[in-house]
């Protein structure tokens with residue numbers, strides 16, 4: 001634990017995850033933060049940081065030699081907080097951190113920041129989550145929440161609850177829909193690929209992940225355990241899970257793999273049910289198709305002569321793909337994204353990003369529907385009260 005009183009140097013905290021993303025965010029905060037940032041920041045033009053207006057973005061350089069090109073902004077003057085956005089590579093972050101450290105700042109983990117400042121606000125929580133954002137897209141949404149997007153939207157919502165009923169309800173619904181995406185920003189989604197042995201599951205995983213993660217082989221029963229690949233679809237973090245083909249078997253190892261498959265398909269955010277189009281449909285395919293849960297039907301091996309017509313699979317839409325040639329993969333990706341992220345938060349939108357926020361908003365919605373405006377406001381306000389403490 002760092003004792004704030006014994007040592008009066010300001011802190012520096014790297015907010016973005018290491019080694020990922022095009023941009024890294026470094027925050028300098030605490031007594032003397034503006035002076036330290038000012039000492040290392042070489043503005044492209046105009047006065048130094050200490051004389052710049054608060055909240056004004058400044059372009060310049062930080063670091064030895066040419067240094068890294070950065071955007072710096074004094075977010076708050078009291079207590080002082082300066083944000084520096086530099087390039088995301090570890091070399092660029094290293095230059096910035098080195099310069100700031102030499103000028104007198106000391107490195108602190110994001111959790112220390114929340115602990116020392118005693119901040120329990122939406123913004124502080126968003127900062128903590130931002131350090132765990134797996135992709136640039138999820139980081140951008142959380143960055144907007146650190147800058148108060150959700151605070152502002154909740155304040156507007158409270159005003160609306162005091163006004164005409166229907167406006168507030170619609171607004172709440174929009175927020176709750178965004179929250180379904182928001183609670184996945186750090187964890188991502190899990191997509192399970194399931195189907196009979198040899199239908200092409202592993203090859204599909206490799207094609208979707210963009211590299212040869214799973215073993216592909218003409219022998220049915222090749223994949224016996226779960227194989228996972230972390231990837232991102234259109235900037236949304238997705239864990240792909242390849243599974244053992246489901247069939248009747250006497251092999252104990254294969255059987256236990258199959259049991260795992262069945263458990264995975266029950267808890268997945270989405271199951272890609274793969275049917276081999278080059279072979280007649282079998283009983284196991286029909287069983288898979290009729291299984292519960294959110295799923296997309298995929299007809300694999302579209303480059304081979306078809307053994308059945310697409311209508312034979314189901315009334316529901318089915319996507320034909322060839323992992324071999326790449327046909328249909330774009331459409332499949334678009335369908336997966338549409339299923340996982342039905343609502344894309346617009347830039348600058350307030351996004352509830354924790355389960356607790358969603359719970360509160362859902363309670364507010366129920367209260368509002370029951371005509372209890374006061375209770376609705378009481379459900380929302382605790383999220384904001386702590387935020388206002390920070391601003392004051």
Ligand SMILES: Nc1nc2c(ncn2[C@@H]2O[C@H](COP(=O)(O)OP(=O)(O)OP(=O)(O)O)[C@@H](O)[C@H]2O)c(=O)[nH]1
Nearest residue numbers: 197198199200201202203217221222223245323324
């Ligand atoms: N022509 C063609 N062959 C494919 C395609 N996808 C997979 N295959 C072949 O089908 C066979 C099985 O592929 P896998 O991806 O290992 O199938 P699997 O469903 O993972 O099989 P198990 O792990 O045994 O359950 C291999 O010989 C692949 O090369 C495709 O799109 N076109």
Ligand SMILES: [Mg+2]
Nearest residue numbers: 201202222223
């Ligand atoms: Mg396999």
